[in-house]
Amino acid sequence: NQRIELPLSIAEEIAEVLEVPVQLVEVHPTHDRLEVGIIHLNSHR
Incomplete structure (x- = not known):
C-alpha cells in the first residue's frame, strides 16, 4: 500500500478515472x- 498526497481539487478531478481508491481524510x-x-x-474501496 502506498499513499500519495494531493490537493483536494486535483484528487476530485482524477478520482473517477483511477482504478484505485481515492479518499479524503478529514482530521x-x-x-x-x-x-x-x-x-x-x-x-x-
Whole structure:
C-alpha cells in the first residue's frame, strides 16, 4: 500500500478515472482528542 498526497481539487478531478481508491481524510481536533473521518471520492474501496 502506498499513499500519495494531493490537493483536494486535483484528487476530485482524477478520482473517477483511477482504478484505485481515492479518499479524503478529514482530521478535526477537539480540546481532548482528534476526530477523523474518511470520505470516498470514487467507487473503489
